[in-house]
Structure formats: C-alpha cells, structure tokens
Amino acid sequence: MRLAKEEFTAGTGNVRTLHQEGKVNQLTYELDRYQWNVLGIAEMRWLDSVMECEPISSQVIRIRMNAHPRNVSIVQVYDPTSDCSDEEVDEVYDVLKSTMDKIPEKYIRIIQGDWNAKIGTDAYKDWEGTIGKFGVGETNERGTRLLEFCKINNPVITNTFGADTGSDHNLLMMTMKLKLRKVRRQPNCRLKYNLERLRDADCQEKFEIKIGCRFGALLELEENDDVQHLTSEFSKIMNETAMEVLGKARTKKQPWMTQDILDACDRRTKGFEGNNSKKAFDTVKQLGRKKNIGQSVIEDKNGNLLTEKKEKSRKVGPVCEGVIQLPNSDLS
Known part of the structure; x- marks a missing residue:
C-alpha cells in the first residue's frame, strides 16, 4: 500500500x-x-482463543491458540515458486525449522500452506509413513525437498491421503482425534545430605578445608565469565564436597506404633489383672467406645426431657409456638 x-x-x-x-x-x-x-x-x-499471532517473515506466520487438553500452534507457509532460486527456498525451510523448534513439544503443531511442490504417486513406495497413496502426477524437485523436511522433522503430508477437486491444488480437510500419552510425573529427586555429621568438630573442619580448596579454582576464572557458568560451578562444588564428606541422609520412617497405642495396651493389660472379667469387659468396652457427638436437649411445656427422635420432631413445633410469640403488626 x-x-x-x-x-x-x-x-x-x-x-x-x-x-x-x-x-x-x-x-x-x-x-x-x-x-x-x-x-x-x-x-x-x-473467549481468548487466540493467545498469540507472530509474523515470522514474509512467507511464514505463526498463531498460538488456547485449546483443551493441549494448546495448538499453527504455522502458515508460502514457499516460493519454481522461478525463485534454491537459496530462497532453503531460507524459507530454515525459518520454518527455527519456528518449529521454538514451539513446546506438548503443543499440537500444524504446518499448512502453499508449498508450490508436487508429490506424485511414485513417491509412496520410498516415503511411506510420511505421505499417503493419493499423490498427483510425478514428484518434482520441490516435492522432494518437502519430503526431506517432513522425514527429518516428522510431520505427515495429509493432502496425499484425501480429496481431489480437479485442480493442481488439492483440497485439504483434516479432522483430528487425539490420543494423548499418559504423562508420568518425575518423583522428587532432591538429594539430602547427612547434615548431622557437621555436629562433629573433625567432620566440620574437613568439610571447610575441602570447600576452601575447591573454591580456590573459582577465583582463577575470568572476570567476564558468564554468571550462569559461575553459578553452575558453585553448585557443583557444594554438591560434590557434601557427598564426599557428609554422604546421603538416611530416610527416617515414621513408626506406626505410637505412644497412644502403647498407653491403650497398658490400660487393657491392667483390666485383665486379677482375673476380674467384669473389669476387663468394662475396660475393653471403654477403649472401643466412640466419642458421643453432643446433642441438643429439648423439653416440652411441662419441663420434661424429650428423648425419642420422633417425639422431638413432633414437639418442636408446639414448643417454639409456646416460647416465641410474635406481636401482631399491621403490614398493610
């Protein structure tokens, strides 16, 4: 414009x-x-379907869409025609490869566009798995270039599986049905060291000497060294020295036999002393008794306690009427 x-x-x-x-x-x-x-x-x-739209070059654009259970990245490509040089074509594929590498593997990735390439039925024998049986004519040089890219990077050329509209450009329609792999979360592999050994004076002195000797190498690094490299070296020295001097911490398992259980066993034993069966029965009954949940007490008009559940439900209405008297008021 x-x-x-x-x-x-x-x-x-x-x-x-x-x-x-x-x-x-x-x-x-x-x-x-x-x-x-x-x-x-x-x-x-x-509904925020489009999360990002990024023009990569004059031939490549990428759009990122919010979807469930996986987000989708679609890359639209226009490959130069046969009038352009091979260098221009290679440049488009390099940009496409760089774009695909930046998309997280957990995303669903779709590459589509006009490739100005022809893939014929003759290519199916050598490229099975990358293309289907429904090519058009004979494969040209640009078609071979596309096949090589797909073979290396694992996309499938879906318009060799489907419809023919009587044009040198085939209609492409794709319906996806996802079968996701179960992702197993990695367990927490954080290494814990036996820090209790540092309470020992000899062990503490040995640890300090080792650390001091190893840190001396860090002072010899160049001033312009990357901060990330220095951090990595520091962490490496600390972990290797701790493993050598302190060793791994042993995991302490919590005993299932608690003090409360032991106290209950003592009370039960005392209940059986003297062959007193009644005392033993009462002790076991008390140990196995569940805690009673507090219940509300309801009285009738005469002050008698209501014990039965049905009796309570029958009396609660008349009791409320006898206790709560609303004054008459003109609501009109």
Whole structure:
C-alpha cells in the first residue's frame, strides 16, 4: 500500500461482542461499506482463543491458540515458486525449522500452506509413513525437498491421503482425534545430605578445608565469565564436597506404633489383672467406645426431657409456638 498515492482509512470501535451469531457478518458489511483499511476492535469476546499471532517473515506466520487438553500452534507457509532460486527456498525451510523448534513439544503443531511442490504417486513406495497413496502426477524437485523436511522433522503430508477437486491444488480437510500419552510425573529427586555429621568438630573442619580448596579454582576464572557458568560451578562444588564428606541422609520412617497405642495396651493389660472379667469387659468396652457427638436437649411445656427422635420432631413445633410469640403488626 502506497500511502502517498492512495487513501488510507483507519478506525476503531467497541463492538461489545463478536461472539453472537451474525455479528461477524455485520462487522464485515460495515467495513466494506465504509471502506476502512484498518480497524481496531475492542471487546470482541472471542473467549481468548487466540493467545498469540507472530509474523515470522514474509512467507511464514505463526498463531498460538488456547485449546483443551493441549494448546495448538499453527504455522502458515508460502514457499516460493519454481522461478525463485534454491537459496530462497532453503531460507524459507530454515525459518520454518527455527519456528518449529521454538514451539513446546506438548503443543499440537500444524504446518499448512502453499508449498508450490508436487508429490506424485511414485513417491509412496520410498516415503511411506510420511505421505499417503493419493499423490498427483510425478514428484518434482520441490516435492522432494518437502519430503526431506517432513522425514527429518516428522510431520505427515495429509493432502496425499484425501480429496481431489480437479485442480493442481488439492483440497485439504483434516479432522483430528487425539490420543494423548499418559504423562508420568518425575518423583522428587532432591538429594539430602547427612547434615548431622557437621555436629562433629573433625567432620566440620574437613568439610571447610575441602570447600576452601575447591573454591580456590573459582577465583582463577575470568572476570567476564558468564554468571550462569559461575553459578553452575558453585553448585557443583557444594554438591560434590557434601557427598564426599557428609554422604546421603538416611530416610527416617515414621513408626506406626505410637505412644497412644502403647498407653491403650497398658490400660487393657491392667483390666485383665486379677482375673476380674467384669473389669476387663468394662475396660475393653471403654477403649472401643466412640466419642458421643453432643446433642441438643429439648423439653416440652411441662419441663420434661424429650428423648425419642420422633417425639422431638413432633414437639418442636408446639414448643417454639409456646416460647416465641410474635406481636401482631399491621403490614398493610
């Protein structure tokens, strides 16, 4: 667009939402009617599906979308035509490779676009697993270049599996059904050292001497050394010295036999002393008795305690009426 010779119209507006049916059609109609070139939209309310859109180059663009259970990254590519040099084609593939390497492996990655390449049925025999059986004509040089990229980086050329529209550009439609692998979380492998040994004066002195000798090497490093490298060396020295002098800490297992259990056993033993069966029975019954949950006490009008559950439910209404008297009031 040449701004010096052409009119350029930019605008902005709050559409409240584009999530309602027909709102997108209404917006595109207004854009066409007013002939706006650029429109800034506020409050689209598209549920934050698009997390990021990044133009990589004039031939490559990437979009990151919020999805469940995995986010999706789609890379759109336009590969130069056969009129361009091989160097230009290689540059596009280098940019694409760099873009794909930056996408986390846990994302679903889709590469699509116009590759200006032809992959024929003759390629299926040598490239099975990368392509399907439904190629077009014979594979050309650009098609071989695409096959090599896919073989190395593991994508599958899906339009060799499907529809034919009578064009040299085949219609591509992809339906995905995910089968996710179960991700096993790594256990906590934090190494613990036997710090109790530092209470011993000889062991403490040995540890200090070892650390001092090892840290002397750090002083010989160049001043312009990377901070990350210095941190890594410091951590390495501390861990190696601690392992050599202190060793690993032994994991202490909590005993299942607690003091409360032992006290209960003593009380039970005392209950059986003297062959007193009644005392033994009462002791065992008391040890196995569950704690009673406090219950509310309800009395009737005469002050008698209500013990039965059904009796309580029958009497609670009349009792409340006898205790709580609401004054008459004119609500009109």
